[in-house]
Amino acid sequence: MIKIVLTLVIVVLALMFWFGKGRRSGNASRTPTPPRALTMVSCAHCGLNLPQPEAVEGEGGRHYCSAEHRRLGPGAGAGG
Numbered sequence: 861m862i863k864i865v866l867t868l869v870i871v872v873l874a875l876m877f878w879f880g881k882g883r884r885s886g887n888a889s890r891t892p893t894p895p896r897a898l899t900m901v902s903c904a905h906c907g908l909n910l911p912q913p914e915a916v917e918g919e920g921g922r923h924y925c926s927a928e929h930r931r932l933g934p935g936a937g938a939g940g
Contacts, residue, residue: 905929 898911904922906929915923916930924930 903929905932905935 900909901912901915901923902909903925908925910925918924918930
């Protein structure tokens with residue numbers, strides 16, 4: 861009786877290991893998608909570089925780091 865129970869336990873553990881390993885290796889074989897690069901822009905007032913989605917757009921296609929800098933307009937610190 862003990863031999864049958866021990867054999868069943870070993871078989872169940874082996875099956876759990878086998879199917880668990882196969883499931884993990886299937887997920888590991890997928891290549892993760894790399895993060896998308898963001899376009900960086902420079903604030904027309906102070907020259908700070910920031911991602912375009914976070915920038916505040918102004919007149920003439922200029923980008924600003926904040927609404928206050930957009931209100932102040934282009935500055936000498938922008939470098940161009």
